[in-house]
Amino acid sequence: MHHHFLVGSSFTAAATVTVTLFLLALPDRHQTRGQSQSQSHVYRRNLVDLAEPPPLTFSPKDGTFQISVFEDLHFGKNAWEEWGAFQDSATARVMNTVLDAEASTDLVVLNGDLISGENTYRENSTRYVDQIVEPMVRRGMTWASTYGNHDTDFNLSRTALWEEERKWLGSRTGRMVDHPEAGISNYYLPVYPAECGGRNMNRQLQDQQESSPACECDTPSLILWFFDSRGGRAYQSHYPVTGQPLGEQNWVHHSVVGWFKTTRASINAPSLTANEKVILSIGFVHIPTAASLAFQRSKGGVDASRQPGINDNVPLSPQGQEWCKGASSDDDGEEHNGEAKEVEEKEGCDYGDQYIPFMQAIAAASHGMMALFSGHDHGNSWCYKWDGKIPGAQVKRDMDQAVITAPGNEEQQQEEEGEGEGNGQGQKRGVNLCFGQRTGYGGYGSWIRGSRQIVVHQEELEEFVIRTHIRLENGEVVGAVTLNGTYGEDRYPVTRNERTHLVDSALEDF
DSSP, rough: OOSSOOOOHHHHHHHHHHHHHHTTTSTTTSSSTTTTOSOOOGGGGOOSSOOOOOOOOOTTSSSEEEEEEEBBOTTTTTSHHHHHHHHHHHHHHHHHHHHHHHHHOOOEEEEEEOBOOGOHHHTGGGEEEEHHHHHHHTTTOEEEEOTTTTBBBBBBBBHHHHHTTTTBBBOOOOOOOOTSSSOOEEEEEEEGGGGGGGGGGGGHHHHHHHOOTTTTSSSSEEEEEEEOOOOOEEEEOTTTOOOOEEEEEOSOOOHHHHHHHHHHHHHHHHHTTTTOOOOOOEEESSOOHHHHHHHSSSOOOTTTTTSOOBBBBOOOOTTTBBOOOOSSSSSSOOOHHHHHHHHHHHHSOSOOOOHHHHHHHHHHHTTTEEEEEEEEETOOOOOOEOOOOOOOSSSSSSTTSSBOOTTHHHHHHHHHOOEEEEEOOOOOOOOEEEOBOOOOSSSSOOOOOOEEEEEEGGGGGGGGGGEEEEEESSSOOEEEEEEEEETTTTTOOOOOOOEEEEEEEEGGOO
């Protein structure tokens, strides 16, 4: 069995074949969370142990589901320098500090750029995975990854990275799209109601649930979507004429868009047939969409009290950057060769239009997709409520020009919403596009490190509410907001723009 949620399958049946072996390795996440495990080798999969983590559920204790997001870790940056190893140690310290402070974490998301692939050797490039996952392994936590533009390079294979990560029992990172150009980390994870708490329930309660006709453990309360925005350089590949490393496309591939639309429709079909609401969802992708760039460049732009967070990467770098319109070898099956392709891709263009299908799909899903979380731009950490409008086909540097609504969005959204459906309060609903907080000491910039926290209350799902804050490496909490119908109008404290360095007194132990 793999990660797939199959519509109509039993939660109990799905869990039974996976839980037994996994429980031998992982402590109960609601009882021993935060305790260390010295013998980390017991968390390794082997050839005969095919156990998977048990299904995710809202907490039986308080009905919440909390995600800690680590992004832009950049392990392995300048590993040949003494300070390279110091950076990795400092990054691990940030992760440990956050997880100690956020002991209610139910899932860790590694949202891209786990490794600085351009600085690694082929022989050891994937071995950084062991260092990256160690903070979660010690605590018996599970995690799920998206891969970023630095997770593929001439000496770093995205496939090998995933295979190395999947050796660990705690990894939920999946691969559900097999197209050769799709990347790896395209998949979803269902989160079930608190009453379906699997191994956290006592046997009597579990028996009652299995025999109860009212049991809703066949249907998740929340879906977590993960998208691979690709980018970087292709593994062991060159342009045939110049001999330079071959560039990888940096947007969500059209095959993934098709998979998302089809799979989402299949998951929601039983609910819509029963005249129930769509299953709400949250998405993760490393490189942000051009909608965030359009908002950043719009009149008024990012307001420090209405969209609190750092806004130093201006302009931000969205999907499709530096690729001209039509500079693709996958949409129409036509191949481009050698230097002609290199010039077409890299010269004279800010952005092409390859990002549009993904944005259209997210916009069409806006009545179920509550938020999409990105990284990539180390100096940005704000959220804004996207109205579903798509920037024009050729996004140029003067992004303060008008935007257009993608054709077909309105009709498709009306079909999904159903007549008269809203959030119950007449408040505007849209997809919240959010940056996290850069976690790693590798890579550019010295903005204070930390982690975005996402907390969803099961009882607030119908109100389309997410609570989120950023836990900094110094233990402080900043940027706490409620992503609800009035987000973007409500005012919050302004986030301080702080910096940290390896020579800071807080890092003297390293």
